[in-house]
Amino acid sequence: MLDPHRPDRHPLDDEGVDGIAARLSRMVRVRTVEDADAAADPLAPFAEFLALLQELYPLANAQLERELVTERGVLYRWPGSASPGGDGSSSDFDATASGPLVLMAHFDVVPAFEAEGWTHPPFDGVIADGSVWGRGTLDDKGPLCVIMEAVEALLAEGHTPPRDVYLWFGGDEETHSGAATAAAALFRERRLTPWLVLDEGGAVVDAPLPFIDVPAAMIGVGEKGSVNVILEASGDAGHASAPSGLTPTARLARAVSRVERRPFPARLNPVAREMFATFTPHAHGSGKVILETLTRAPQLAAHALARLGGDAAALVRTTLATTRLSGGTADNVLPASASATLNCRIAPGESVASTVRHVRRAIRDREVRIRTTDPNEPTTIAPTDSQQFRLLQGAGRAAYPKAIAAPYITLAATDAKHFQRFAPATYRFAPLAMDATQRAAIHGVDERVSIASLQAGVKFHTTLLRSL
Numbered sequence: 001m002l003d004p005h006r007p008d009r010h011p012l013d014d015e016g017v018d019g020i021a022a023r024l025s026r027m028v029r030v031r032t033v034e035d036a037d038a039a040a041d042p043l044a045p046f047a048e049f050l051a052l053l054q055e056l057y058p059l060a061n062a063q064l065e066r067e068l069v070t071e072r073g074v075l076y077r078w079p080g081s082a083s084p085g086g087d088g089s090s091s092d093f094d095a096t097a098s099g100p101l102v103l104m105a106h107f108d109v110v111p112a113f114e115a116e117g118w119t120h121p122p123f124d125g126v127i128a129d130g131s132v133w134g135r136g137t138l139d140d141k142g143p144l145c146v147i148m149e150a151v152e153a154l155l156a157e158g159h160t161p162p163r164d165v166y167l168w169f170g171g172d173e174e175t176h177s178g179a180a181t182a183a184a185a186l187f188r189e190r191r192l193t194p195w196l197v198l199d200e201g202g203a204v205v206d207a208p209l210p211f212i213d214v215p216a217a218m219i220g221v222g223e224k225g226s227v228n229v230i231l232e233a234s235g236d237a238g239h240a241s242a243p244s245g246l247t248p249t250a251r252l253a254r255a256v257s258r259v260e261r262r263p264f265p266a267r268l269n270p271v272a273r274e275m276f277a278t279f280t281p282h283a284h285g286s287g288k289v290i291l292e293t294l295t296r297a298p299q300l301a302a303h304a305l306a307r308l309g310g311d312a313a314a315l316v317r318t319t320l321a322t323t324r325l326s327g328g329t330a331d332n333v334l335p336a337s338a339s340a341t342l343n344c345r346i347a348p349g350e351s352v353a354s355t356v357r358h359v360r361r362a363i364r365d366r367e368v369r370i371r372t373t374d375p376n377e378p379t380t381i382a383p384t385d386s387q388q389f390r391l392l393q394g395a396g397r398a399a400y401p402k403a404i405a406a407p408y409i410t411l412a413a414t415d416a417k418h419f420q421r422f423a424p425a426t427y428r429f430a431p432l433a434m435d436a437t438q439r440a441a442i443h444g445v446d447e448r449v450s451i452a453s454l455q456a457g458v459k460f461h462t463t464l465l466r467s468l
């Protein structure tokens with residue numbers, strides 16, 4: 001049944017460019033950046049973005065229930081045909097079988113400056129060379145856009161999902177994740193246990209590992225934990241002409257070099273093993289031999305990957321990056337204090353406590369005080385033998401027929417971690433193609449998404465929603 005208010009053409013399609021590109025372009029032009037120095041109302045761009053969604057997707061705006069959870073988070077509910085009573089609440093907290101689908105994305109972005117060397121200004125939303133350019137096109141307005149496009153298209157067809165579908169869009173993922181924390185609390189308060197949660201994280205990549213050249217739909221089944229470990233040392237200030245012993249700055253430098261020289265143990269977790277096993281039949285020649293060996297000898301595999309560094313090493317161990325160093329007040333004054341921040345990303349199977357223990361042992365110095373900020377334990381791991389995972393695989397195949405769907409552990413933090421605490425089937429996958437250059441552009445320069453990939457992303461979500 002067609003909606004009588006359905007416009008024959010989306011108003012933006014008259015601009016002569018593909019509608020979806022034009023709509024994402026408008027989203028990019030709203031500067032949803034956390035800006036402490038802003039003289040104007042810092043919330044204004046976030047409110048503007050939420051109003052833009054209402055304008056761009058009139059059917060969703062008219063037919064879905066809409067609720068502001070915080071000033072920076074909006075929750076849409078699309079009632080399913082089997083929805084009890086209409087309030088969406090379930091009487092049994094564990095009734096995940098009838099629970100809703102939650103599609104998540106965030107609309108805040110990290111800062112970007114034209115002077116960094118962008119081909120097109122980061123907030124102009126330029127459409128060129130078959131792509132939409134600008135901050136947020138991949139992280140995470142592009143993924144948000146394809147969710148809304150799919151929902152709008154299905155509403156235009158008169159489709160009703162069999163179970164409730166929630167769309168959750170937060171506006172502070174890149175900073176404190178307060179909106180998603182509030183949304184997760186709201187779900188728990190209403191005794192709603194999602195049957196499936198899908199957030200950003202994985203993507204369709206062209207070459208998932210150095211020796212595999214098939215495209216892969218990488219589906220995050222869990223995410224690493226994180227913690228900032230702060231090291232502090234203090235001493236007596238004084239004239240730098242008569243130093244005695246280690247100054248706090250020298251002590252900190254020694255501690256940092258000790259901990260940097262002692263990496264965390266490398267282990268191949270079960271998810272990585274399954275990932276290798278998934279790719280093995282698709283590898284050829286020496287790549288296949290390497291993969292078979294890695295799957296058979298996990299400890300060898302862990303060490304080999306750790307030696308590769310970068311993403312490969314981050315897959316198999318807790319990582320540590322010294323992100324800040326400070327100390328001293330003048331060139332000729334002995335410093336009274338110094339500090340260092342170690343940003344740690346915690347592998348599954350380890351914890352905040354074991355991470356701190358490792359740092360303490362590596363430093364071997366009781367004069368260095370250790371405290372932590374922003375602790376987040378690694379999440380649980382979502383199952384890969386579930387109906388939900390198979391549904392994601394199927395939708396991935398429909399959108400990207402050549403891509404192999406494989407599970408992995410997301411290295412960065414996402415809003416999904418707040419939901420995974422009570423929704424076991426929480427996955428991370430943005431159905432957009434991202435080659436290595438594009439992945440490097442996330443939080444970097446020249447972030448862009450191809451229009452073809454946006455269209456495939458819409459196909460992913462329409463397939464997923466139709467196959468519920």
Ligand SMILES: [Zn+2]
Pocket residue numbers: 106139140173200
């Ligand atoms: Zn993101």
